[in-house]
Amino acid sequence: MKIDKYIILPLFVVLCACNDFLDYKDKDKVIPSKFDEYSELIYGELIHKESGASCLNLLIMSDDIGSLVEGNKEDQRREYLNWYCWAENSQITPDGVEKIDPAWEFLYHKILMCNVIENEVGAMEDDLEGVKYRLLGEVQAIRAMSYWYLVNMYGEPWRSEEQAKTAMGVPVNIEVSIKDNQYTRETLARNYEIMETDLKNALMNLEKGEKKNTAFRPNKDVVRLFLSRIYLEQSRYEDVITVCNDLLSETTRIIVPLAWMKGNNDSWWYDYPMVSRDAGSLLFTWWTRDAVPTFGSSSSVGRFCVSLELKELVKEYPNDLRGMSYTLWDYSAKTIYKYHSPESKCYGMNYRLEEAYYNRAEAYICVGKWELAMNDLTSVYRERVLNETDPKLEASDAEEAMKIFRKEKRKEFCFEDIRWFDIRRWGLSVEHEYHDINDSSKSVTYVLEAESPNYVLPLPLDVQRLNDKIERLKRVEAIVK
16 A cells, blocks of 8 residues: 555645645645644544545445335446445446445545644644644544544454454554555554554543534544444453443533434424434534435435335334334435434534443443443433333343344444444344346345455455555455345
8 A cells, every 4th residue: 555645635735744844835835833723724634524435335235224126227226236245346346347435545544644733733832722632632533533444444353352463454554744655454453552542642632632512523522432432342341331431421412312303203304313413412523425325316216225124123113213214214205314414514424422322231231230231221212212101121131131232223323334333343144135127026135144254345446456565355255145
C-alpha cells in the first residue's frame, strides 16, 4: 500500500509537508497556525467530510437485508450482488466491473490527518481554555475509531488473546508526512493495543480540555462507547461494565423516549426519525455517506429490502413500535425512515446512548449477572412498547437472557451497521435469498457459513496491485444452498 497515492485522499496537501509546516507557502493555501484554525480543520476534514459509497457493503452483507422482485424490466441489485452473496472476489460485479469500497482510502486518510494534527498541536504551548487538550483528544478519538472500522472490516475477528498475537490485523501508519512506503499488516493484538491507548489518551485529554456540549465533536461519551466495543471484542467483560457505568453516570444524553417513538408512527412519522440530533440519545455524529442503494427507488423492480427474517422477528412483539415503523418498511415509500437526512439533522455515521445499555447487558450476561442484564434491556424496551402497564423483559437463566438480548439488539440497531459487526464477532451463519429478475418464483439461496473467512473483506484491488508485501487472507467461493 503506497501512502502517497493509494491510502489517502488529496487533502490540504500542504498540511503533510514537513518541518516547515507552519511557514507561508502560497497565498492560495491556508496554513493552520492557531487552535481555532486546527479546530476548523478537524471539523471539515475529519468530521464533516463525505465518503461517497463507503461501507454500504456492511448493510448489504448483513441479515437485515433481503431482495425483492416486482417485475422483469430492471434489476438494481446486480451491481451489489457479489457483496450480497459474499463472493470470493466481491469487488468485481457479475458484469466484470470493479466495485471498490472507498472505506480503506477514506479511513487511512483520516489516520494520517490525525497524526499530522496531533504532532503540530502537541508542539504548541498550553492555553488557559484547554483548547489544545480538546483538539488532541478529538484527533486521538477519531484515529482510534478509524482503526476500529478498518480492523473490523479488513482484519480477522478477535477470538482469543493467544489467537490475536498472530491473527492478521491492518497496517499501522505513524507517519506525520507523506512517504512512499509499502506497509504490511500488524497483528490484531497490536491494533487493539493502539486503539485502547488512543482512546484512553483521548479520554484523559478531553477530561482536561475545553468542553463542547455537542454531538458534532468527539467527546468522552463516544470514547467510552468505543472502549466498551473493543473490550467486548476482547471478552474483557468487567472493563465493559466499568466503562459503561462511567458513561451512563456522566452523560447528559437520554434513551430515545416513547413520546418520540410515538411521533415516529403517526401521519407525520417521517419527521421523527429514530437516529436524529433531536431524539435525545445521539452521542456523536460524523461522516456523511451515500444512501443505501435501491432502498429509495420508486421504479426499480429488482431491489434490496428489509429481510423477511427481520420482519418475522419484530412480529413476535406486536406492541413494539420498532416493528410498526422502520423495521417493516413502507413499500409505497420505498425507504426506511430510521435515518432520513433532512429530518435527522446529523451525519450518516451515528452512535446512540442505547448501545451502552446493550454492551453492558451483554457483559453482565457473560459474567453471570443476567438479572442485571435484563434490567438494562428493560430500560430501553419500556421506551419502545405501547399498551403495556409495566413493560419488562425477563429471563429464567443466562441462556434465555442471551437469546432475548440478541433479539433486542438486532431490533434496536438494525440498519446501523452494528449487525454485521455482531455477525463477525459472534461467528454467525447468514443466508440470503436472491430472486430471479425474470421469474420471481425462482431464487437462489446463498450461505455465509459460521466462522467463514469471508467475514474479512478483501483488500481494495488497487492496494493489491501496488503492494506485493501486504498479506492477504484467502476467501472462499460463494456457497449456494
